[in-house]
Amino acid sequence: MKVLLLFPPSWHPSQPYLSLPSLTAFLKQNGVSDVIQRDLNIELLDMLLTQKTCGESYNKITDKLRGLEERLINSLNYHEERNALTEAVEALPWFIHQVERAKNILRSDAFYHLDSYMEAVHIVNEALRLMSSLFYPSVMTAVSNTMRFSVYSSNDILQAIHSERENIFLSLYKEYVLSSILEATPKIVGISITNTSQIIPGLTLAKLIKEQNREIHITVGGSVFTKLIEELKKVDSLFTLVDSFIVFEGEHALLELCAQVDGKNDFKKVPNLVYREKGVIKINDNYFSEDLNTLPTPDFKGFPLSLYFTPSLVLPIQTSRGCYYRKCAFCNLHLDHRNFRLRRTDLIMEDIQKLSREYQTKCFFFTDESVPMNKLREISQCLLESRDEIKWMGGVRFEKALTGDVLKKMAEAGCQKLVFGLESYCQRVLDKMKKGTKRDVVKKTLDECLKAGISFHLYVIVGFPTETENEAMETLDFVLNEEYLHSAGYSCLPSLFGMEKDSPIVNNPSEYGLASIRSPIGEDLGLGYLYAVKEGMSPQKAEEMYNYMISKLSGTLCPFPYNYSMADGLLYLVYRNKNNKEEVVLR
Known part of the structure; x- marks a missing residue:
């Protein structure tokens, strides 16, 4: 059984994505030895x-x-x-x-x-x-x-993947990728589609492979189609391009799919699988959540690690799956994983040390939605005891437990930067969002970060329903704090509020002053809604405020690479702190 796992464009070229190395390691651990993984995004770039x-x-x-x-x-x-x-x-x-x-x-x-x-x-x-x-x-x-084609419309997607005139990836794949895929003679091709910019490139690749060899079983995984489970039942045309979709987590699902493709093709035994059988689309709702403590260290072999657009390698790592909070009214990220689970700290340390040794890197990015406080304490203590001089960053929530003492210990253990979902600095809006965050905790936490020498990135949402222009300006004034602006590594990125599918706000529109919610016309694969409000900024006013906020921040913060929450910013901080030279100016 040969399995070929592919990560299509487009994604940020500064570091590898974690999905394929996690699947590769699990398959090999469980006897599927012939696994090839390729990051086509960085290869094509x-x-x-x-x-x-x-x-x-x-x-x-x-x-x-x-x-x-x-x-x-x-x-x-x-x-x-x-x-x-x-x-x-x-x-x-x-x-x-x-x-x-x-x-x-x-x-x-x-x-x-x-x-x-x-x-x-x-x-x-x-x-x-x-x-x-x-x-x-x-x-x-x-x-x-x-492209002019909507990734939320199956009709548009089908037009796009056949458009020799407008689809950039058709000719790229034919000229540089397709022959090597076919020469590998895989029985299964897995394509990871984790964001909407990968939908057309990923399905274009599936179409080309199917045209050349219909015997190859093509399966698509990733968070995009996990959010579209119910829609997949109604969009038969996608199953002319692929044989199945794996929703939620993929390790055991892909392993069982290998067994069935190599055996009796009894796909009802494959957990988390959406497939078509005798013209009927079926969903195996025996959804499987992985035990993180039985999973192996991710395996990056086969990835072209020297091709990423950074001078040093930054590897992603995970301490948990899911979100331990799960209450934010605007968020549907909790759907990617059905429950919250932690990996044991000793196993995380094994992961870090093994990857550091094998791939000659000291830099890691924790990809969790939010690393829990207890886990931060444990990891920091273990890193201090190991003396491996690991440098890292990751996402966290504003919590009272994130005290000055904890942050100081994290800094001593190599923490360079933390990524926070601030969203708003108006307490009324925070309460409306159900963020569970208090302004005084926000301010105190960021002040303690400055004392500890830990940089921070703030995500902000503009236009949450009922938010007024004055309340948005309150947030803008806060993120333009002179002390933050003059601190090393400070960054902030606003985003315009979008009414996302399956977010809690959709289920209780009256609570949020919504006059109406409707699906955009023609979007049978839609991931969001159009809406009107009874109070606060209209979507149009919110967009104006968003553009204003972007312009104000752009005048004070460099957008790349420092004003980013990924590998670029981490490496700059490591370099700055190591060299401690005045000429290293990062904004």
């Missing part, structure tokens, strides 16, 4: 950002621009497309000779010099944008892709 590929794209764009003159010139789309192609023909020759230098900057110590970093990021994104003009109006950057 590395391939695109070469002088050769940029030059080939330039030639194709030039040819297309010549051919475009033969089309009707009265079309608005004609003029827009012609302008995009013309810009690429004029600008791309310079980038052809710069892209490999830019990649080398991001993978070398030049990464730590902000001007060099920002220049490299600009070159990478502009080169990708210009090359994307060949598929106008689609656009690809290092972290995302956009």
Whole structure:
């Protein structure tokens, strides 16, 4: 039994994602030895950002621009497309000779010099944008892709995956990926789709594989389709592209799927599986939650770890699954895992030490929704005792238990930065959100972080129902605190409120002053709703406030890499603290 696990574009290129290494390790632990895993996101980015590929794209764009003159010139789309192609023909020759230098900057110590970093990021994104003009109006950057097709509509998805003209990934896969997948001769291909920007690229890949070999069982896992279980029952067309979907957690489900594909094909025995049998879509609702204390250390073998856009490797690690709080009115992340579970601290330490030794890294990112306080204390104590000099960051909640003494110990144990979901600094809004957070605890915690030398990232939500403009400004004034702005590593990222599917607010609209909630027309795979309010900012006003907040923060905080809650920011802080030089200016 050969299994091929694939992580498609688009995702942030600074570190590997944890899903495939976790599955790979579990399958190998349980006797499925022939497992190959590939991060196609970073593979394709590395391939695109070469002088050769940029030059080939330039030639194709030039040819297309010549051919475009033969089309009707009265079309608005004609003029827009012609302008995009013309810009690429004029600008791309310079980038052809710069892209490999830019990649080398991001993978070398030049990464730590902000001007060099920002220049490299600009070159990478502009080169990708210009090359994307060949598929106008689609656009690809290092972290995302956009097309005119909606990822929330099965009809649009089907149009996209067949569109030679606009789907960037069709030609990329055919030219650089498909043959190697088929040559591997897998019996199962697993595709991890963990965010919406991967939907069209992931299903495009599935379509191409199926066209070449219908005997390969293609299964799709990840949080996106876990949130769409009920919708999958009604969207038969997706099962022309894939054979099954694994929802919730994938370890035991994928293991049993291997057994059935290699045996009797009795798919009703596979937990967490959605599949079509004799024309009927079935859901195996014997949902399985993993015992984290029986899972092996993630296995990153096969990932091109030297290709990530950082000078040092940062690996993801997990201390728990699910959210221990689970009460926030706006949040549906608790759906990804049916319950909250912890991994034993001694096993976490084994994971850290094994991965550190095997992959020559001291830097780790805890991917938990929020690491519980007791676990933070235990991990910090163990790291201090081990003297391994591990550097780390992770997400936490504002809790009274996160005291100055705890933070000091965490800093001594290598904690560089914490990621907080602040959401609002208005107590009325926090209470409405059911955050379980008090303003005085927020302020005290952040002050103690500053004393301990731990940086922090704040997520903010703009436009939660009933929030007023004055209340939003209260939050903006707080995050623009001069003391925070002048602290090392401070970052803040607002997001516009979205009414997410299955979030608690949807079940009790009157409590939140909602006049109406409705599904967007044509979205049979929708993950959110349109809404109107009786009080507070309207969605339109909230968007205006969001744009204002972004503009104010952009004037004081550098958006990349320091104003980010991922590997980039961690590495900058490690470098800054190690070198302790005034010339290391990060904003």
